Amino acid sequence: MNFEHLRNHWPELAELGAFAETYAVSDPQSALVKLRCYVEKIVGYLYHDLHLPVAPNASMHDKLVSGSFTSIVDKLIVDKFHAVRRGGNKAAHEGAVSQHDAIWLLKESYYIGCWLFMAYGDGKLEECPTFTTPENSQREDESKSEFKRKNKQLQEKLKQNDEILKQALKELDETKKAQLQAQKEAAKLKAQVNQTKADKLRSNTLIMKNSFDFNEAETRKRLIDSELRSCGWDVALDDENTEQVSKEYEVDGQPTKTSIGYCDYVLWDDNGKPLAVIEAKRTRKDAKVGREQAKLYADALEKRYGQRPVIFYTNGYEIYIWDDAQAMRHVLSLVIIPRTAFNI
CATH class of the missing domain: 3.90.1570.30 (tt1808, chain A)
Known part of the structure; x- marks a missing residue:
């Protein structure tokens, strides 16, 4: 299960991720709707816990582009939120989604979960599971040759950055350990708990930046392709x-x-x-x-x-x-x- 490391702190996120993982191939439309809920829950949690200012009727897009949010969460991470948000919207309103897109956005959601777990939840590297790709299969509305071609391309996309991600997460874990004492001392000087939380998230997000930068070009291309x-x-x-x-x-x-x-x-x-x-x-x-x-x-x-x-x-x-x-x-x-x- 690619989202079980979230269960202790965020059981609802683990359940949403598990549903999407289960149905990514057999029912990609439902899976993407669940992933959209997954990222909306994370954004809502951060706004609530950090007391970020937000308009009463603000949409998911409004929250993601808000200066108070982007000052804390790096643009590269925000891009992944946008990718899942848009995929979920298409699934809900148009229904024109494939299992290939669902598997890609499942992994994008997994990356977001790793970021939340390590940058904000004080998770350890060894507690993050290795991403397991759901077994893909041909759908009734997809020809055998089309499925083979798209599935081969998808598997190559999913595999190409795995080792880089592992190394980046390892470096993040090591950097966090080295900075832990300094962060504790700095936290004592903060006048408000909310400001301390925001600064901590901002600091860890900057550390996490290089962990996701390698995949920014792929995310951009996937958005345009979609x-x-x-x-x-x-x-x-x-x-x-x-x-x-x-x-x-x-x-x-x-x-x-x-x-x-x-x-x-x-x-x-x-x-x-x-x-x-x-x-x-x-x-x-x-x-x-x-x-x-x-x-x-x-x-x-x-x-x-x-x-x-x-x-x-x-x-x-x-x-x-x-x-x-x-x-x-x-x-x-x-x-x-x-x-x-x-x-x-």
């Missing part, structure tokens, strides 16, 4: 290309030493011409940082194919569309245009 897939685009689970979506697509005429650049995503029409280009920046950066770079990619694609693609630039959460040929730009509320819209 948005594209929910809008009808055929997106591979790994870095491979499909007929509809290319990743790291090479273009020339760029301001680099080799004149070569790589588009993060190119969306293709059935006639082989580019419909859109997407430039993704790190989630901690403003999405607009990628605007000019995306324009250069669009210029190169237009020159090669004789058709100018619509420009998207995003950090995984803020998504902008810029149809510069029409001199029009506006913010999309975390939605990429469905593939069918390009056929209008």
Whole structure:
């Protein structure tokens, strides 16, 4: 059980995690709804225990982007909260989720649990279980070849960072032991218990930062892939290309030493011409940082194919569309245009 280490302090979290783990393959929609409740419980617990200010009708998103929360919880951890929140919302409102996404977000939730356990619950490294991936199986609405391809990609994704995570958690544990005495002395000087708790969480979160930084790029890509897939685009689970979506697509005429650049995503029409280009920046950066770079990619694609693609630039959460040929730009509320819209 990937969440049993939470049972002593947070039994409800352990139960929610256990449910999601049990049904990730057979009922991914229910599993993701439970994981959404899981992260909402954690956020609510931190707000309550630390007495963080919050509006009466604040949504989960509002709480995650609040300055009082992000000043304590590092952006890299917040990204994982957002990933699970959005996956759960899609499951609840759209139902378009797969067991592959459920297993990925189950592991993201496991990471959040490890962070809470070690950074806030004074848990020990040896008390954290090794993540066990639920046994995947083919669903009725999934072909045998599609299942094999996606499952192989998923297993590779899940395994690639395991050793790095283990080492990072070990370093966190060792650092915590070295800082324990200093933290105790500092705590004596605090005038309020709540401030002490907040400072302790902030300190441990900074230590934990490197533990999760290795996976930030994967989280960002997964978020964008998920948005594209929910809008009808055929997106591979790994870095491979499909007929509809290319990743790291090479273009020339760029301001680099080799004149070569790589588009993060190119969306293709059935006639082989580019419909859109997407430039993704790190989630901690403003999405607009990628605007000019995306324009250069669009210029190169237009020159090669004789058709100018619509420009998207995003950090995984803020998504902008810029149809510069029409001199029009506006913010999309975390939605990429469905593939069918390009056929209008």
